[in-house]
Amino acid sequence: MSRQRAQSTSDAIKGPHSVSLKVLRLSRPSLAGQTALPALDEDKDLSLPRHASRGYPASDAHDLSTIAPVLRLPESFAAAYVGEFFTCTLCGNNEIDEGDETRAVSRVRITAEMQTPSNPGGAQVDLDTTNGGAEAADVAPGSSLQKIFRVELKEEGKHTLVVTVSYTETQFASEGKAAGGRMRTFRKLYQFVAMPLIGVRTKTNELPSKKDGARFCLEAQLENLSDHTVCLQSVDILPKPPFKPSSFNWELNLANPTSPTIGPRDVYQIAFLLEQQPTKDSGADVGPSLTPDKRLILGQLSIHWTSPMGDQGSLSTGWLTSILPSA
Amino acid sequence: MDPKGRGHGRMNSVEERRVNRPRSSTRGPLDEQEDPLSATTESLPPNPSRALSPDSASQRPSSSAAQRYAPQFQSPNLLSPRSSHPAARSPTRPGQSPRPFSPSRPELDLSHLLSPSHYQPLPSPPQPFQSRSLALAGRTPIPTLLQYGHFHSAAIAAAEHLTLHTAPRDVDRIFSLLYVRLACLVLLGHGEEAAREAAATIGDWTQPMWLSYAGRRPVNLVPFGLRVLLTRLQAEGPGPAGQVVDPRRAVMGLYELAREARGNVGRISEALKEGEGKLEKSEVEGLEGERRMWKTRLRDLGVTVAGVLVDVGDLEGAGEHLRGLNRSSSAGEDANEQDEGTMAFRRQSLVTEGLVWLRLGGLQAARGAIEGLQEGEPSGSSMLESTHPSTAELLPPLLKAAEGNYPGAVDAWESLHAKYPGNLTIENNLAVCLLYTRQLGKTRDYLTSMLEKGREPSPFPSFLFNLATLLELTTEKARDRKMDVATMLAELEPDSECGGWERAAVELKL
Numbered sequence: 001m002s003r004q005r006a007q008s009t010s011d012a013i014k015g016p017h018s019v020s021l022k023v024l025r026l027s028r029p030s031l032a033g034q035t036a037l038p039a040l041d042e043d044k045d046l047s048l049p050r051h052a053s054r055g056y057p058a059s060d061a062h063d064l065s066t067i068a069p070v071l072r073l074p075e076s077f078a079a080a081y082v083g084e085f086f087t088c089t090l091c092g093n094n095e096i097d098e099g100d101e102t103r104a105v106s107r108v109r110i111t112a113e114m115q116t117p118s119n120p121g122g123a124q125v126d127l128d129t130t131n132g133g134a135e136a137a138d139v140a141p142g143s144s145l146q147k148i149f150r151v152e153l154k155e156e157g158k159h160t161l162v163v164t165v166s167y168t169e170t171q172f173a174s175e176g177k178a179a180g181g182r183m184r185t186f187r188k189l190y191q192f193v194a195m196p197l198i199g200v201r202t203k204t205n206e207l208p209s210k211k212d213g214a215r216f217c218l219e220a221q222l223e224n225l226s227d228h229t230v231c232l233q234s235v236d237i238l239p240k241p242p243f244k245p246s247s248f249n250w251e252l253n254l255a256n257p258t259s260p261t262i263g264p265r266d267v268y269q270i271a272f273l274l275e276q277q278p279t280k281d282s283g284a285d286v287g288p289s290l291t292p293d294k295r296l297i298l299g300q301l302s303i304h305w306t307s308p309m310g311d312q313g314s315l316s317t318g319w320l321t322s323i324l325p326s327a
Numbered sequence: 328m329d330p331k332g333r334g335h336g337r338m339n340s341v342e343e344r345r346v347n348r349p350r351s352s353t354r355g356p357l358d359e360q361e362d363p364l365s366a367t368t369e370s371l372p373p374n375p376s377r378a379l380s381p382d383s384a385s386q387r388p389s390s391s392a393a394q395r396y397a398p399q400f401q402s403p404n405l406l407s408p409r410s411s412h413p414a415a416r417s418p419t420r421p422g423q424s425p426r427p428f429s430p431s432r433p434e435l436d437l438s439h440l441l442s443p444s445h446y447q448p449l450p451s452p453p454q455p456f457q458s459r460s461l462a463l464a465g466r467t468p469i470p471t472l473l474q475y476g477h478f479h480s481a482a483i484a485a486a487e488h489l490t491l492h493t494a495p496r497d498v499d500r501i502f503s504l505l506y507v508r509l510a511c512l513v514l515l516g517h518g519e520e521a522a523r524e525a526a527a528t529i530g531d532w533t534q535p536m537w538l539s540y541a542g543r544r545p546v547n548l549v550p551f552g553l554r555v556l557l558t559r560l561q562a563e564g565p566g567p568a569g570q571v572v573d574p575r576r577a578v579m580g581l582y583e584l585a586r587e588a589r590g591n592v593g594r595i596s597e598a599l600k601e602g603e604g605k606l607e608k609s610e611v612e613g614l615e616g617e618r619r620m621w622k623t624r625l626r627d628l629g630v631t632v633a634g635v636l637v638d639v640g641d642l643e644g645a646g647e648h649l650r651g652l653n654r655s656s657s658a659g660e661d662a663n664e665q666d667e668g669t670m671a672f673r674r675q676s677l678v679t680e681g682l683v684w685l686r687l688g689g690l691q692a693a694r695g696a697i698e699g700l701q702e703g704e705p706s707g708s709s710m711l712e713s714t715h716p717s718t719a720e721l722l723p724p725l726l727k728a729a730e731g732n733y734p735g736a737v738d739a740w741e742s743l744h745a746k747y748p749g750n751l752t753i754e755n756n757l758a759v760c761l762l763y764t765r766q767l768g769k770t771r772d773y774l775t776s777m778l779e780k781g782r783e784p785s786p787f788p789s790f791l792f793n794l795a796t797l798l799e800l801t802t803e804k805a806r807d808r809k810m811d812v813a814t815m816l817a818e819l820e821p822d823s824e825c826g827g828w829e830r831a832a833v834e835l836k837l
Contacts, residue, residue, distance in 0.1 A: 020803045024796070029728060029759050031686050032789040034825075035513050036634050038555035038627070040506045047552070048510055049474055049823035056752045056787050056825065058715055064627050065679040066634035067686055069721040070752055070789045071728065071759040073796040091767065093801050144801045146767040229642060231689045259691060261643050306688040308642075310729030 018105050019139070019167050020095050021188055025077050026087040026148065028309035032056065032070040036063065081197035081226060084313035086153050090127070092145040092165050100141070101172060107136035108145050108167040117157040125149045125161075136167075153194045161190040197230065198262075198303060198315055199223040204322040213242070213276025214288075214325040216298055220270050224262040231261045231306045235270050239299035240289050240319070243274045274298050295321035435548065438495035440505065445527045446486035447520060449512075452479050455810070455817035469507060476823035482511035498548065505529070506553045509560065516833045522563040525556075532557055533583060547587075551624065554584060555631065562635045574639040581632050588625040592618055619668070626672045630679060642687040649680035653699070674700065678718045685722075685729050693729070697722050716747050724756065733763040751777055755790045762797075771797060778812065786816065787825040791834035799836075809835045 034055030039047045051057070055068030080086055092108045113122035127147040139145050153159070166185040173179035200220055207215040218237065224230050237245040248271040250260055262268045276288065289297040301317040451457060456479075469488070472481040485508035493500055505528060512521035529537070532554050538545040547554065558580035595618040599611065606614070629652045636645035653676050656669070681696035700719045724739035740757035747753055758773035774794045777786060786794075794812065798805040813835055 022800045024800050026763060028731070029763070031682060031725070036631070037510050037513060038552045038559075038631070040503065040552040041550050048514070049476070051825060052473075052476065052478070052514060052823050053510075054787075054825050055789060056755075057750075058718070058752065063675065063718070064630040064634060065675070065682060066637045067679070067682040068789070069678075069682060069718050069725055069756075070787075071725070071756045071793075072789050073759055073762065073793050089762070089765075089767075089800070091800050093803070095803055142802075144767055146765050148763075148765050229687060231687060233691075259689070261687065261689065263643075306690060308686060308688045310685070310688050310690055310731065312731065 017184065017186055018094065018096050018103055018169050019108055019165055019184075020093045021110070021163060021165050021186075022091045022093060023161075023163065023188075023190060024089050024091075025074060026089050027074045027078060028311050029071040029073060030075070030309050032068040032072050033066055034063075034068045036066050038064075077192065079226065080153060080159070080192050080194045081307075081313060082153050082156055082194050083197060083315040084153060084307065084311060085150050086194075087148065087150045088161070090147045090149070090163055092139065092147075092167070094139040094141050094143055096141045098141045103172065104170045105141075106138045106168045106170065108139045108165070109136040110145060110147050110163065110165050112147075112149060112161060112163045114151055115160040115162065117155050117159075122160075122162060125151060156194055156196055159192055159194055161192075163188050163190070195225070197224070197226050197307075197313060198305065199225050200301065200303070200315070200317055202301065202317070202320050204298060204320065206322060206325060207273075209325060210275070212278045214296075215276070216243075216274045216322050218245075218272045218274055218298060218301075218320060220301060222262065222268045222270065222303065224264055224266050224268075226307075227264045228308050229261050229263050232259050232268065233304040233306055233312075234259075234302075235304075236302045237272050237274070237299045238302055238316075239274060240297045242277045242288065243298055244277050245299065246273045246275070248272060290324075291319070291321055294324065296324050297321055435498055436495045437498060437501050440501055440528045441489055441493060441495060443490040445524055446490060446508070447524070449479065449482060449515070449517065449520075455814040469504075473507070473511075474823060478511040478514045478823075482508055482515065485511065502550050502553055506550070506556065509556055513556075513560075518560070518563040522560040525560040529553075529557055533580075551584070555581070555628070558584065559631065559635060559638075562638045575636075575641070577635045577639075578632055581628055581635065585625055585628045585632075588621050588628060591621040592625060595621065623668060626668075630676055633676075633679060633683065637683060637686075642683055643689075646680055646683045646687060646689065646692060649676050649683060652676050653680065674717075674719060678722065681722045682725075685725055688729070690726065690729060693722075693726055697726060715750060716743060716753065721752065721756070724760075728756075728760055728763075733760050736760040737764055737766075751787065751790060755787075755793060759793060767801070771801065778815065788834045791816075792836075795835045806837075809837055813837060 032055045035053040037048060037053040041047070054063065056070045090110050090112060092110050094105050094108070096103050096105060110127065112125040112127060114125050115122040127149050137145050164185065164187040166183060168181055169184050170181040171179045200222055202218065202220045205217045205219070207217055209215055220235075222232070222235070235247075235249060237247075239245045250258070260268060291297060297319045298321060300319060302314065303316075304312070304314045306312050467477075467480070467484075469481055469484050472478075472484060485504045489501065489504045489508065493504065495501075509521045509525055512518070512524070529549060532547060532549045537548050539548050549557070558577050560577075561580060562574040562577035595614050599606075599614050599618070602610070602614075630649075633645040633649050633652075636642070636648060653673065656673050656676070677696050677700045681693050681700065684690070684693035684696060697719075700722065720743065724736050724743065727733075727736035727739055737757065737760045740753055740760060743753050744750070744757055754773050754777055758770045761767075761773070762770045774790070774797055777790060778794070791812075795805075795809055798808045798812075802808060
């Protein structure tokens with residue numbers, strides 16, 4: 001984790017804890033690299049052994065790819081971005097040596113809450129309910145209690161993950177008699193900052209209207225604010241009736257509709273046409289909606305992307321508006 | 328102007344750059360004396376109790392070193408056996424200029440490559456590996472060091488031989504030693520240092536000083552493989568004299584090499600066409616072999632370009648480049664080629680393309696590459712029964728993991744595990760996906776069982792990294808446990824697979 005605050009309990013009096021807490025952020029596993037060295041010459045006498053530059057044991061020696069089909073656990077906490085899912089595994093580890101019969105640990109329980117800028121009090125985090133949830137479990141010496149949670153980061157700014165571990169520690173006197181048990185608790189705090197990944201700037205232009213109704217062109221610039229390349233999966237308009245959108249974007253290239261990528265700090269331009277549909281019924285509902293300051297509501301932009309190794313994220317803008325048609 | 332007199336002043340010029348090089352050895356290739364490089368494997372096995380004795384060494388399939396360095400071939404210059412037994416080489420090739428680095432330019436003096444200032448000392452390997460590495464230093468022939476994966480010792484030995492025991496005109500040997508030095512640095516994870524040494528020694532191999540005009544057309548004296556390595560290293564570090572340059576210039580160098588390879592393929596094809604009916608059978612075979620070699624080199628360069636683009640962070644460029652390679656290989660005049668080399672190349676470039684898209688997160692494009700592989704796969708699986716899965720088989724479960732479908736990925740790895748029991752790649756990938764499905768216990772079982780003694784092949788870098796991460800996640804005593812693992816590894820048989828045995832230090836995060 002990025003930063004960790006000091007523990008809150010007074011360990012000095014009660015002695016070190018028998019259970020440790022370790023946290024690993026589970027972004028997608030990454031693919032290993034390999035060196036893929038060229039042979040010196042066709043004469044292999046002083047070349048390297050066949051498999052020396054491979055990243056994994058394999059039968060076909062001739063592989064000059066610098067990426068190996070081998071998964072690696074996440075290396076570091078890395079940056080956290082708004083719109084992406086934040087997945088973490090929490091491990092409560094029984095640190096008592098296997099031969100140590102003077103102490104035992106039981107009823108280990110892990111709970112977590114996330115403090116966000118809009119909810120500094122913190123909200124309980126759902127620790128996979130499918131598998132026992134937050135119920136206490138017994139953990140053998142040298143083993144661990146593993147929990148995984150997944151939350152969507154919706155706000156920019158400082159987040160704090162508060163993890164509380166509680167367990168019962170039993171002391172044994174000689175001959176295995178329980179000399180006393182006590183409930184122990186500690187909590188750890190992990191801070192990180194959620195940053196925006198895609199910056200959206202929009203602009204609406206009124207186009208000459210047809211006889212059916214007004215037409216608008218919506219342009220948007222998507223800026224990749226991160227330091228890695230982002231693959232756009234979809235960019236859609238969720239229109240506010242009676243508007244109907246049509247895309248001017250990569251889907252139009254029917255021969256090769258590959259979704260575009262945006263490099264770090266690059267900007268990608270998209271555009272949509274929004275046409276007002278004729279009001280078939282005379283119902284009042286289908287008329288254009290207006291904001292309190294009398295601007296016309298066109299719709300919302302919804303963007304889905306993937307980051308390296310397939311981590312997914314999405315973002316929706318607020319209502320995009322335009323001035324009322326001049327007609 | 329400047330009251331304090333700091334205006335234009337005259338600086339005394341000091342020749343700081345000129346540093347006296349220690350006098351290099353005058354021993355030449357013809358001097359008869361004990362040469363550590365030419366020692367047979369019988370001499371001084373690094374650890375007498377272990378497998379380096381001639382008996383057990385000969386059981387290894389690749390250990391022909393004992394025969395290769397047998398006394399009848401004991402020439403003082405064994406680093407380039409081709410000059411010592413030319414009969415083993417293919418017959419004379421018409422239309423072929425002199426061997427690029429046969430001593431066609433005896434006047435070529437490479438003393439500037441032998442300066443000790445070019446070669447920096449390496450950080451020592453972690454404690455458990457030190458004793459054996461030290462025992463090896465200075466007395467084991469380099470081929471043996473390489474064969475058993477002692478890349479740290481081999482890198483040191485290569486630099487020592489370059490700076491102390493090599494004559495400046497012994498061109499073959501200097502190039503070979505330089506290759507060993509740079510390649511070992513890369514394998515040990517010191518890519519930047521390798522790039523620095525590459526820039527300080529040969530630097531830009533396109534410069535006129537590396538060209539020989541002895542034949543009908545200029546030939547580069549630096550061996551092809553070494554040039555590929557030098558070019559790749561341009562993507563890793565600073566340029567000559569430490570200046571910062573665009574790492575993508577490595578791609579330009581590779582295109583230059585590809586131009587040479589393509590030119591040679593064309594030239595040999597022409598020679599074959601012209602000589603039809605006039606050339607002897609052996610000559611034709613020689614030329615065809617030559618053409619195959621250049622064609623393979625050309626294709627390898629294609630994949631290497633993608634590798635450099637990956638290294639400099641342009642994954643999209645790499646993916647598009649590979650897609651282009653695949654298209655041009657299955658269209659145009661290459662389309663009819665169905666020989667094994669061509670098919671293997673198509674498979675490899677598709678697999679690489681799939682891996683590139685996966686790393687980028689372009690899941691749609693990755694799916695496309697995987698579908699292309701499955702179409703190209705022979706239906707009756709003509710591949711031999713193997714204990715290793717093909718890389719193509721590993722891609723679909725990797726895609727599942729990238730899609731976030733970890734339970735699906737676990738199922739897929741488990742069925743591959745049943746098909747190829749004991750395969751470490753599959754066990755490693757299965758162990759990683761199990762952690763994501765809250766089965767830490769099973770992850771631990773797989774990773775720790777992979778460490779068991781006597782398992783072949785020995786642990787590979789990413790597995791060690793995953794094991795280290797797991798230990799950090801499951802105990803506060805991770806450092807002690809990792810040291811235990813390193814000690815255990817140091818006792819294992821040294822092995823040259825996957826970057827060798829001393830890599831453990833980096834991967835275990837010690």
